[in-house]
Amino acid sequence: MTDTHSTAPSLPFHRGDAPLDPPAALAEWRAEGPIRRVTVANGNTAWLVTRYDEMREVLGDPRMSSDVTKPGFPSPRAEEPKVSLGNFTQMDPPRYGVVRRTLTRTFMVKNIERLRPRMVEMTNDLLDAMEKMPRPVDLHAHFARPLPSHIICEVLGIPHADRALFQANAATIGDMSKTEGVAFSARTGIAEYLVQFVEEKDRNPGDDMLSDLVVNRMRTGELSKEEIAGMAALLVINGHESSASMIGLSVITLLRHPEQLHRFVTEPEVVPGAIEELLRYLSIVHVGLRRVATADVEIGGVTVRKGEGLIIPIHSANRDPDAFDAPDQFDITRESRHHMAFGHGLHQCIAQYMARVELQIALPALFHRFPDLRLAAPLEEISFREDNVVYSVHGLPVTW
Amino acid sequence: MKIEIDEEKCCGAGQCVMAAPEVFDQREEDGLVLVLDAAPPQSQYEAVRQAAKLCPTAVIRVAEDD
Numbered sequence: 001m002t003d004t005h006s007t008a009p010s011l012p013f014h015r016g017d018a019p020l021d022p023p024a025a026l027a028e029w030r031a032e033g034p035i036r037r038v039t040v041a042n043g044n045t046a047w048l049v050t051r052y053d054e055m056r057e058v059l060g061d062p063r064m065s066s067d068v069t070k071p072g073f074p075s076p077r078a079e080e081p082k083v084s085l086g087n088f089t090q091m092d093p094p095r096y097g098v099v100r101r102t103l104t105r106t107f108m109v110k111n112i113e114r115l116r117p118r119m120v121e122m123t124n125d126l127l128d129a130m131e132k133m134p135r136p137v138d139l140h141a142h143f144a145r146p147l148p149s150h151i152i153c154e155v156l157g158i159p160h161a162d163r164a165l166f167q168a169n170a171a172t173i174g175d176m177s178k179t180e181g182v183a184f185s186a187r188t189g190i191a192e193y194l195v196q197f198v199e200e201k202d203r204n205p206g207d208d209m210l211s212d213l214v215v216n217r218m219r220t221g222e223l224s225k226e227e228i229a230g231m232a233a234l235l236v237i238n239g240h241e242s243s244a245s246m247i248g249l250s251v252i253t254l255l256r257h258p259e260q261l262h263r264f265v266t267e268p269e270v271v272p273g274a275i276e277e278l279l280r281y282l283s284i285v286h287v288g289l290r291r292v293a294t295a296d297v298e299i300g301g302v303t304v305r306k307g308e309g310l311i312i313p314i315h316s317a318n319r320d321p322d323a324f325d326a327p328d329q330f331d332i333t334r335e336s337r338h339h340m341a342f343g344h345g346l347h348q349c350i351a352q353y354m355a356r357v358e359l360q361i362a363l364p365a366l367f368h369r370f371p372d373l374r375l376a377a378p379l380e381e382i383s384f385r386e387d388n389v390v391y392s393v394h395g396l397p398v399t400w
Numbered sequence: 401m402k403i404e405i406d407e408e409k410c411c412g413a414g415q416c417v418m419a420a421p422e423v424f425d426q427r428e429e430d431g432l433v434l435v436l437d438a439a440p441p442q443s444q445y446e447a448v449r450q451a452a453k454l455c456p457t458a459v460i461r462v463a464e465d466d
Contacts, residue, residue: 060458097411104412104431109421111431337419338454346411348456353414 006045008037011288011311013176019384020253020282021328026050026316034300038311041176046074046309047299048288052323052340054300055312059345064291064310065092066347073292074309076389079180084187086230089347096346099231102217103350106155106209112353115155119361122150127369136376136397139366144247144396145240147362151354152239156232157208158197166190170240174389176287191226191233198225198232209235239351243358245284245392250363252382252396253278253330255375260332265367274332275359280339281330283315286391289343314340315391370400401445402463403438415454420447433459 012023029036030050038048049055058064067073068081068090075081083090088099105111126143133142149163169186172178197210202218205211210232217223223231254261264274288311293304304310317340319327324336342349349355367373375382376397383394403423412431416424423444425434440448452460 060456100411101430101432104426105429106431107414108412108426108431109414109417110426337450342413344456346409346457348411348413348415350411350413353418356418 006037006039006043008039008045010039010041011048011313013286013386015384015386017380019379019382020249020256022283022286022313022315022319026313027319030316030320035302035304040074040309040311041076041078043078044072044074044309046072046311047302047304048311048313049299050313050316051300052317052320055314055317055340056344058291058299058310058312059289059340059343059347061297061345062093063293063295063297064345065294066090066096066291067092068290070292070294070307072307072309074290074311075180076176076287076290077180077183082180082184084184084191084230084233085224086191086227086232087187087234088231089234093346098222099227100346100350102213102223103209103231103235106212107351107354109353112357115151115354116357116361118154119151119357120365122154123147123361123365126150127365131369135399137399138395139251139398140244140248140393140396143362143366144251145244147247148243148358149240151243151358152236152351155209155239155354156197156235157201157206157210158194158232158236162193165193166236166240170237171388173237174241175387176389177387187233187237190236191229194229194232194236195225198228235351239354241388241390241392242284243355245390246278246282246355246359247362248393248396249282249284249391250278250359251366251373251398252375252379252393253281254363254367255373256379257330260330261367264332265364265371268364270332271360271364272356273334273336275356275363276336276339277330277332277334278359279341279356280318280324280336282391283318283339283341284391285341285343285389286313286315287389288313289347314343370398372400373398374400401440401442401448401465403435403440403448404461404463405433405435406459406461407433409457410459411457413456415456416451416460419451419454420444423448424451 172186201214342352376399385392
């Protein structure tokens with residue numbers, strides 16, 4: 001599939017007047033069939049998988065590659081993708097497994113649980129600061145963005161001091177209106193900055209992720225200093241963007257459902273299930289996961305040829321009526337644990353438990369601190385970030 | 401019910417621990433799956449089935465009772 005003038009439509013990003021729902025075309029296409037052709041950024045065609053079951057199949061299939069340098073890989077940007085060292089989201093086995101397993105200990109459930117008290121403290125510190133600010137306050141700038149940033153910096157063992165650099169670069173990396181070169185520089189900028197901390201941990205190891213990698217992986221020759229910095233950069237970037245987006249969009253969603261918000265605030269036992277429903281309903285990674293087939297593979301009744309690209313829009317999977325009853329309704333009491341907000345298959349989000357706990361702490365704490373919390377502008381005036389890999393708000397003015 | 405594990409495929413996502421914490425844990429040294437009870441009591445069956453379904457790399461095989 002090297003035709004350069006495909007007539008197939010592109011994956012839509014614009015949401016019109018329904019900012020919390022995936023673009024309407026995705027539901028239409030899902031109803032028409034499980035897989036169809038779309039045009040990707042460089043003008044070539046790729047397959048768009050439209051349904052939950054087939055998306056799970058593709059993401060669980062070892063014949064599907066995440067290697068962006070393979071011919072046919074459907075990149076979200078038009079230019080040739082540049083690979084940055086340590087970016088394990090773009091690796092295939094066996095190297096992928098080796099690199100991922102150097103991080104699984106850090107993010108395992110019980111280690112994140114050990115961090116919970118610190119996460120509560122960091123949340124309360126930000127709420128204390130917010131309480132003293134003149135209203136309206138931009139919740140995105142003063143709570144949703146800094147909290148995940150503080151948490152991931154603490155996990156890695158790096159200072160919060162330079163979070164402005166992280167925030168600016170993280171937003172640039174996902175910005176699809178920026179060229180691959182600009183995004184690449186932003187990513188390597190963070191990695192180059194982090195090298196000094198890898199060196200520092202080598203001199204004075206502490207009880208944090210970078211020290212663990214330095215002592216157990218770098219000194220043994222398994223990972224290089226630059227690879228560790230690249231892996232850390234990836235975690236900083238993703239740790240910033242996705243949870244920040246989820247906090248802001250969750251606040252909007254809960255405020256639009258006051259009865260469910262009341263239960264969320266007064267019945268702590270509904271919180272974990274409600275977070276799963278928010279993850280399902282909002283599914284913020286809205287450009288689709290991307291793969292290229294390394295063999296001919298049958299998907300949804302068509303043969304995807306070796307070298308053809310696939311786009312897997314997980315936000316659409318999470319609104320598939322065959323997987324969730326009345327999927328467009330937000331319902332914190334439904335069973336939504338099988339959502340694909342964190343992906344599926346061997347690349348499923350390594351920091352998913354950390355993200356869950358962040359949301360389980362941040363959202364109830366925010367509504368307990370400000371029981372009258374409300375948007376300080378009508379929803380139509382909120383600016384939503386549609387042109388980024390991670391869907392989000394640009395700002396969120398609130399008052400109480 | 402009997403639980404079998406294909407540890408080679410484990411990616412340490414932690415889904416099994418979240419779904420069935422009395423049956424699954426993660427090893428302290430590398431965060432990979434650790435089966436606490438390979439023949440769990442009936443009260444755990446639903447949670448174990450959920451864990452098997454959620455596992456992103458299909459590591460957990462559940463042999464149901466006849």
